[in-house]
Amino acid sequence: MTSAFSFPTAILFGPGSSSALPGKLRELCVGRPLVVTDPGLAESAPIKAIAGLLQSEAHVFSGVTANPTEADVEAAAEAYVAMNCDGVIAVGGGSALDVGKVLRLRIKRPEKRLAEFQPDFGWAPLPRFIAIPTTAGTGSEVGRSGVIILNGRKRVIFHPALLADLVILDPELTVGLPATLTAATGADALTHCIESATSPVFHPMCDAIALEGIRFIHQSLRIAVANGSELEARGHMLLAATMGGIAFQKDLGAVHSLAHPLSTICGMHHGTANAMCLPAVMAFNAERKPGLFQRVGEAMGLNDPTDDSVIQTIQTLLREIGLAPGLAARGVKALQLERLADQAWEDDCHRTNAVPVTRDDLYHLYELAM
Numbered sequence: 001m002t003s004a005f006s007f008p009t010a011i012l013f014g015p016g017s018s019s020a021l022p023g024k025l026r027e028l029c030v031g032r033p034l035v036v037t038d039p040g041l042a043e044s045a046p047i048k049a050i051a052g053l054l055q056s057e058a059h060v061f062s063g064v065t066a067n068p069t070e071a072d073v074e075a076a077a078e079a080y081v082a083m084n085c086d087g088v089i090a091v092g093g094g095s096a097l098d099v100g101k102v103l104r105l106r107i108k109r110p111e112k113r114l115a116e117f118q119p120d121f122g123w124a125p126l127p128r129f130i131a132i133p134t135t136a137g138t139g140s141e142v143g144r145s146g147v148i149i150l151n152g153r154k155r156v157i158f159h160p161a162l163l164a165d166l167v168i169l170d171p172e173l174t175v176g177l178p179a180t181l182t183a184a185t186g187a188d189a190l191t192h193c194i195e196s197a198t199s200p201v202f203h204p205m206c207d208a209i210a211l212e213g214i215r216f217i218h219q220s221l222r223i224a225v226a227n228g229s230e231l232e233a234r235g236h237m238l239l240a241a242t243m244g245g246i247a248f249q250k251d252l253g254a255v256h257s258l259a260h261p262l263s264t265i266c267g268m269h270h271g272t273a274n275a276m277c278l279p280a281v282m283a284f285n286a287e288r289k290p291g292l293f294q295r296v297g298e299a300m301g302l303n304d305p306t307d308d309s310v311i312q313t314i315q316t317l318l319r320e321i322g323l324a325p326g327l328a329a330r331g332v333k334a335l336q337l338e339r340l341a342d343q344a345w346e347d348d349c350h351r352t353n354a355v356p357v358t359r360d361d362l363y364h365l366y367e368l369a370m
């Protein structure tokens with residue numbers, strides 16, 4: 001059997017690393033970049049810092065919504081053309097990064113609407129793209145896809161040409177992230193690492209990266225939540241989120257299938273939804289595949305880890321960062337579980353879960369997570 005691996009993104013990491021941006025733009029021959037972000041960040045310290053570095057060359061589009069739509073991409077592409085830009089810098093969480101990535105398709109082929117996107121077209125090269133995450137969770141900075149709502153439905157636009165030319169992981173840009181968002185986005189990164197490390201898909205490079213990501217998160221997520229200006233912990237979380245994003249090239253599992261409908265039907269934050277479902281799915285998986293979490297426990301530095309001790313450790317971590325399990329306490333009603341389970345079953349992530357799941361298993365897992 002043949003497996004394909006690739007880890008090509010250039011990454012700059014470290015407190016203050018964003019100060020390298022002007023030089024990197026020159027290297028990439030970008031003279032008029034469009035900075036893409038969301039309205040919540042438009043007046044924030046990270047955007048002011050980036051604008052300060054770019055000086056007169058700063059052209060900012062701050063119209064990205066929380067669940068970005070085709071209209072967001074269109075507006076960003078119009079701003080790019082109107083300001084005569086020649087590259088994109090996306091600054092923010094997954095939404096800003098996804099819009100920044102995808103708008104370049106509209107620049108390359110303005111005659112094609114996003115709904116007409118064809119993955120088999122030769123899209124490369126797209127305009128240059130630099131991704132600067134200000135949250136540590138989605139891993140979108142190293143992804144080859146963007147999630148955009150087209151005609152009322154979430155669509156994953158995937159193409160290798162969407163990959164960033166450069167990722168800048170500057171922990172100083174994440175210190176303003178509130179504790180609740182630090183916890184929720186961190187739980188997303190943790191779930192990416194655990195699900196990819198235990199998925200049966202063969203990808204040993206992803207496994208190694210996921211396990212190191214778990215080590216960073218176990219060491220640093222509590223500290224980043226308790227003290228947001230702790231730069232070492234912030235840095236570890238940024239690295240772990242990026243590593244989770246790389247690792248889940250290998251694919252995810254049932255936690256993400258359960259989490260997606262909790263966002264679309266119940267409006268729950270994606271990271272929070274993962275945190276609510278992670279312990280129940282881990283217990284379900286371990287029961288059917290004993291020893292599954294031994295390497296996860298070793299990555300967290302546990303002595304003679306067992307599945308139970310690993311699940312306990314994860315539960316304690318989630319509780320300590322304010323994400324104790326309990327869907328009911330977060331407004332999910334028992335009457336919604338059938339619909340949630342139907343949607344979770346339609347979600348492809350569970351197909352690469354550590355063990356096979358049925359639609360009824362997913363329903364039962366929601367019950368356990370209530």
Ligand SMILES: [Fe+2]
Nearest residue numbers: 138188192270
């Ligand atoms: Fe996720």
